[in-house]
Amino acid sequence: MVFMNTLKYLQNYECLLDVDIWRLFANLEELSQVSLGFLSCFFSTIKDYINSSGSASSMDFISVLSKHFRGRLCQSHQIYCLNYTSAIFYLESLRQREDFGIYLKWCEKHDQCKRLHLSELLVTPLHRLTRYPMLLKNIWKRSIDAKEKITLYSLKEKVEKAIRDLEGKVKWLDNFQKFRYLQEIIVWPPLWDRDKRFFIPECLKHIFKEHMADNILSPTNRHLLHEGKLTLAESIRFLDVYLFLFDDFLLITKTKHNKKKLGGSDIGLVCPSLTPELQAMIKEGGSCTVLDQPIPLDRLVVKNIDPFHISVFGLRNAFLLQHKNRYQQCIAAFLLQAQTETAKKTWMAQIKRATSCFMKRYETKKSPFTLPAESSEI
Numbered sequence: 001m002v003f004m005n006t007l008k009y010l011q012n013y014e015c016l017l018d019v020d021i022w023r024l025f026a027n028l029e030e031l032s033q034v035s036l037g038f039l040s041c042f043f044s045t046i047k048d049y050i051n052s053s054g055s056a057s058s059m060d061f062i063s064v065l066s067k068h069f070r071g072r073l074c075q076s077h078q079i080y081c082l083n084y085t086s087a088i089f090y091l092e093s094l095r096q097r098e099d100f101g102i103y104l105k106w107c108e109k110h111d112q113c114k115r116l117h118l119s120e121l122l123v124t125p126l127h128r129l130t131r132y133p134m135l136l137k138n139i140w141k142r143s144i145d146a147k148e149k150i151t152l153y154s155l156k157e158k159v160e161k162a163i164r165d166l167e168g169k170v171k172w173l174d175n176f177q178k179f180r181y182l183q184e185i186i187v188w189p190p191l192w193d194r195d196k197r198f199f200i201p202e203c204l205k206h207i208f209k210e211h212m213a214d215n216i217l218s219p220t221n222r223h224l225l226h227e228g229k230l231t232l233a234e235s236i237r238f239l240d241v242y243l244f245l246f247d248d249f250l251l252i253t254k255t256k257h258n259k260k261k262l263g264g265s266d267i268g269l270v271c272p273s274l275t276p277e278l279q280a281m282i283k284e285g286g287s288c289t290v291l292d293q294p295i296p297l298d299r300l301v302v303k304n305i306d307p308f309h310i311s312v313f314g315l316r317n318a319f320l321l322q323h324k325n326r327y328q329q330c331i332a333a334f335l336l337q338a339q340t341e342t343a344k345k346t347w348m349a350q351i352k353r354a355t356s357c358f359m360k361r362y363e364t365k366k367s368p369f370t371l372p373a374e375s376s377e378i
Contacts, residue, residue, distance in 0.1 A: 003107045003118050004028055016099060023090045026083035031076045031125060038068040062151050065136070069155045074162040077129040081166055082173060087122060129166075132159045175223065178273045182224075182244075183217050185282060186253060187289040194290070216294065222246045226350040229255070229277055231337040232291075233315060241336070242278070242288050245350055248358055249294040250321070252334060258285035292332055295323045297358040302351045305335070317344040321351075 140152040226245040244251040301322040323332035338344035
């Protein structure tokens with residue numbers, strides 16, 4: 001609250017106006033009021049019970065817990081926690097500024113902050129939420145009333161469910177943000193640019209508008225299992241490529257580095273779930289251009305390459321990917337090189353595991369079809 005109120009004060013005097021208070025603190029003000037309200041009622045009830053020498057009804061104590069844990073307490077924490085990861089990376093991006101650094105140092109010297117950094121304070125509400133079930137469990141252990149124990153147990157279950165739901169929401173949100181940025185940096189060239197064998201007159205190119213390119217990377221449809229940089233061996237050169245292994249297809253892209261950095265070079269700070277390799281490439285103004293059509297996992301074959309056969313070409317840690325059509329004909333092949341033998345084994349294991357899981361899902365989704373029993377007279 002010291003950091004937030006100081007920032008509000010500075011913005012009233014037209015300082016740090018471009019700093020987004022919500023991105024840093026989310027609903028901290030509401031969360032502080034709700035938490036303080038709960039603690040005040042909680043301790044007030046305990047105090048009244050002690051002052052009355054234990055003659056007051058213990059149901060007043062349970063009603064306070066029920067009121068707050070079934071009210072805004074958990075919901076306020078969930079809203080704050082969902083913003084926490086983005087807040088930390090937004091904070092890191094602001095630290096580079098001299099004016100923001102002066103503001104941070106001034107707040108850290110405040111007596112209430114005890115020289116703690118803002119990043120250390122922002123995590124506190126997350127810790128508090130995870131401790132509520134322990135509080136309720138300890139009260140439940142010490143309760144001797146059967147009705148009280150039932151109420152306390154249901155409240156503990158409710159808070160634990162809220163934490164589980166929050167974990168799922170955080171994972172979904174991270175996945176959603178990551179896919180949103182992947183849609184921005186992955187470039188889908190049109191058919192005539194991707195494969196020079198196809199001639200499409202200018203007057204007919206409107207027919208081939210690929211409307212489905214954005215939907216391919218929809219986070220509601222698929223999950224990204226593995227990704228990373230590899231080297232693709234072509235006939236006369238080596239090409240830097242970046243592979244994305246999803247739970248239903250593999251996408252091979254070639255990396256492009258621009259000499260001039262893009263304006264949106266802070267994507268990595270906004271979306272922390274991006275790999276350091278991808279963040280570094282984006283900061284350099286790079287992009288990933290799709291090299292070939294996505295390879296469905298049920299049409300993908302991965303093979304190890306013995307160093308004896310390719311050492312003459314200067315290749316190490318190599319493996320081969322084959323794209324087969326529905327008639328089991330190979331329609332594309334990619335000879336890839338990893339930086340290390342460990343990285344190569346990891347890629348091969350990830351692809352094989354993803355393919356196996358995909359085939360199992362495909363088999364279970366197939367509608368069961370049984371032939372009618374054959375007549376004994378035939």
